């Protein structure tokens with residue numbers, strides 16, 4: 443069994459980079475969030491807002507046409523590109539070079555979306571995180587995994603992980619299969635759960651923040667936004683994954699004494715992110 447390293451405040455401080463006082467939005471990173479479909483534009487709203495609220499200079503969301511007004515009204519600071527198709531993504535196109543892309547929350551697995559994602563993956567050469575339906579599409583088209591750039595971040599919950607690596611019988615077997623997958627495909631796996639493990643080849647980190655309040659719709663979409671933001675701000679993939687998971691959990695830990703567990707939603711996770719970042723900035 444591999445040794446597990448605990449990722450705590452000391453580890454987070456060692457990786458955290460304060461924002462330089464002479465920076466500007468043009469060098470704070472431009473992230474692209476590819477998310478949403480009819481009925482799940484909320485996933486795009488949450489992930490793009492979390493991305494912006496984690497320090498990214500510019501955030502653009504690529505969404506189906508039906509999400510335009512919802513997204514612009516919910517997140518006025520986020521720019522949007524829309525697909526030509528109304529209810530789902532059919533062709534991912536944009537006119538700038540993103541520093542990082544977060545792809546998958548709420549996009550569904552319609553055939554035209556699958557084709558669009560596979561085409562995008564075959565051409566994408568920037569830092570990339572794949573979540574949710576992006577992972578489900580990958581699992582249904584395993585050949586395309588060869589086209590992923592080294593250190594692409596995958597953020598599966600348990601069910602999505604099973605679709606990617608197959609079933610397991612014990613927790614040890616699950617961990618070993620995830621490690622083998624990470625080694626074979628040279629990807630970083632954020633194995634979401636309670637607790638979350640970040641797997642980079644044979645190295646496994648266990649996160650030390652987070653609580654049951656995160657068991658609520660959209661909290662994974664928020665995590666996608668946070669990690670993509672850190673990637674765009676020039677954190678390397680492993681540091682972005684580790685710090686993102688830590689801050690996401692910490693935000694919920696800070697929130698819960700004030701909100702309670704039942705009341706807490708994914709939007710609260712975003713609202714308390716500032717206080718989570720402050721615990722690193724103040725030291």
Ligand SMILES: NC(=O)C1=CN([C@@H]2O[C@H](COP(=O)(O)OP(=O)(O)OC[C@H]3O[C@@H](n4cnc5c(N)ncnc54)[C@H](O)[C@@H]3O)[C@@H](O)[C@H]2O)[C@@H](O)CC1
Nearest residue numbers: 482483484485547548549574575599600601635659660663
């Ligand atoms: N407001 C929105 O627009 C929202 C959109 N969402 C999107 O909806 C799509 C479907 O996501 P789902 O994750 O619900 O669908 P999935 O079918 O991928 O996963 C749901 C299944 O996985 C199981 N599962 C999830 N986490 C688990 C865990 N930790 N341990 C064991 N089993 C677990 C559930 O019990 C259920 O059977 C995704 O694209 C997602 O991003 C969700 O994030 C919810 C909010």
Ligand SMILES: Nc1ncnc2c1ncn2[C@@H]1O[C@H](COP(=O)(O)OP(=O)(O)O)[C@@H](O)[C@H]1O
Nearest residue numbers: 599635636652653654656657659660661662663
């Ligand atoms: N009981 C729990 N304790 C700690 N973290 C949790 C718990 N339940 C869920 N989470 C976290 O919440 C997030 C849920 O992600 P996900 O299942 O993708 O949600 P969604 O797809 O609804 O956005 C993950 O980061 C997971 O680790």
Ligand SMILES: [Mg+2]
Nearest residue numbers: 574599662663
């Ligand atoms: Mg999810």
